[in-house]
Amino acid sequence: MSTYLLIAGSYHGGWCWSRVGRLLREAGHDVYTPTLTGLGDRAHLFRHDVGLETHVNDIVQVMHYEDLHDVTVVSHSYGGVVAGGAVDRMPDRFARAVYFDALVPRDGASVIDLLPLEYGPYFTSRITAEGLIPLADDSLSRWGLDGDEDLAWVRPRLTDQPAATFTDKLALSVPVERAGPAPIYVHATVKPAADLVESTARYARETPVWVYQEIAAPHDYMITHPRLTADILLRLRGSDRSGPHPVRG
Numbered sequence: 001m002s003t004y005l006l007i008a009g010s011y012h013g014g015w016c017w018s019r020v021g022r023l024l025r026e027a028g029h030d031v032y033t034p035t036l037t038g039l040g041d042r043a044h045l046f047r048h049d050v051g052l053e054t055h056v057n058d059i060v061q062v063m064h065y066e067d068l069h070d071v072t073v074v075s076h077s078y079g080g081v082v083a084g085g086a087v088d089r090m091p092d093r094f095a096r097a098v099y100f101d102a103l104v105p106r107d108g109a110s111v112i113d114l115l116p117l118e119y120g121p122y123f124t125s126r127i128t129a130e131g132l133i134p135l136a137d138d139s140l141s142r143w144g145l146d147g148d149e150d151l152a153w154v155r156p157r158l159t160d161q162p163a164a165t166f167t168d169k170l171a172l173s174v175p176v177e178r179a180g181p182a183p184i185y186v187h188a189t190v191k192p193a194a195d196l197v198e199s200t201a202r203y204a205r206e207t208p209v210w211v212y213q214e215i216a217a218p219h220d221y222m223i224t225h226p227r228l229t230a231d232i233l234l235r236l237r238g239s240d241r242s243g244p245h246p247v248r249g
Contacts, residue, residue, distance in 0.1 A: 002072055002095075003030040004233065006222075007059065009077025009102070010161045011135050013040015016076075016154070019226035020233075027234060034062045036082065038162040048131040051164035052111070056085035063093055072096040074233065076222060077197070078161075081105040081114070081170060084179075088172045091180035098236060100229075101188045101219050104200050107172040111165065115196055123166055132160040142192050144218020154223060177209045184211040184236060190218045211236075 004024055006017040014033035021031040036055045038046035059082060063071070071094050075083035080102025087094050103114045112120045126133050135158055140146075145154055176183055185204035187197070195201075204210040215232065217225040 001028055001030065003032070003068055003070060005032045005034070005059070005062070005068065005071050005073045007034070007073065007075040007079035007083050008036070008039070009075075009079045010165070011039070011139070011158045012076075013042070013157065013159070015040055015157055016220070017222055020222050020229050023226060023230035024233065027230070032062060032066065032068070034058060036079075036165075038165075039159050040157065043159045046132070046162055049164070050162040052081065052085070052168035052170050054162075055082045055165055056089065056170070059083070059086035060089050063090055069093055070095045072098060072233070072236075074098045074100060075102045076100045077102055077219065078111060078165070080200075081111055084176050085170050085172070087176070087180040088174065094180045096181050096184060096236065097176075098184045098186065098233065099200075099204070100186050100222065101197055102185075102200070103197060104176055104183070104185075104204070105170050105172060107175070108169050110167055110169045112167060113169070114200070116199065119196065127163040127167075128160075131163050133163050133166060134160050143220040144188075144190060144224055145220055147224070150223055154220075177207070182209055182211065184213070186213045186215055186232060188217050188219050188221055189214050190216060 008014060008016050013035035017033040021033050024031045035042045036058050038050040073083050073094055080099045083097060084105035087097050103111060112123055123133055140151065145151055185201060187201040205212045215221055217228060222229045
């Protein structure tokens with residue numbers, strides 16, 4: 001039996017992992033899907049000072065109070081920065097760190113710093129007086145969500161992103177590659193022209209310490225391809241540094 005901690009990306013909450021979580025539990029594993037402060041079912045807890053360190057601490061507190069050890073942490077999109085921060089704080093608690101089409105943190109960098117240059121002004125210009133970044137109109141299509149069933153489930157559950165989580169700079173004691181387990185990257189290859197994590201995926205693909213894989217699915221593949229996502233995680237339980245390995249849906 002393994003323990004999985006699944007961290008959602010921006011605008012999402014723990015709810016987005018429910019399909020994958022059900023499959024992992026059916027296979028006999030423990031699964032935790034915490035929602036980060038100010039998002040999803042915790043949107044009512046938003047304050048102006050909810051920032052990147054708040055979200056890292058969300059995960060650290062789950063690890064502490066649930067007394068979790070030997071954990072496979074799985075992060076999606078923005079959640080990769082949160083996961084990297086949590087692994088840095090408690091490296092001995094994690095067995096695997098899996099980045100699902102995620103950003104990977106650097107010491108002293110904000111989320112905006114990790115994105116392609118043109119997206120910094122785009123996100124900062126959208127920050128409201130309340131300290132939120134509203135969801136862009138084309139976000140769901142960019143994430144690959146176009147089926148009626150998925151849209152009906154996802155659209156009413158998305159919430160605006162606390163702006164400080166994108167603008168705060170994260171402090172790391174060591175680079176991600178030296179904190180905890182060797183990191184694993186799974187890159188989604190079915191994308192629109194603007195792929196916000198392409199440079200991160202390329203870095204993981206070209207850096208020997210990383211285990212790199214690809215999945216023929218869109219960015220929100222935990223929603224669109226839950227079975228394939230769960231199968232990847234179950235196979236990664238015995239992963240080693242075997243190099244690039246495409247996974248086809």
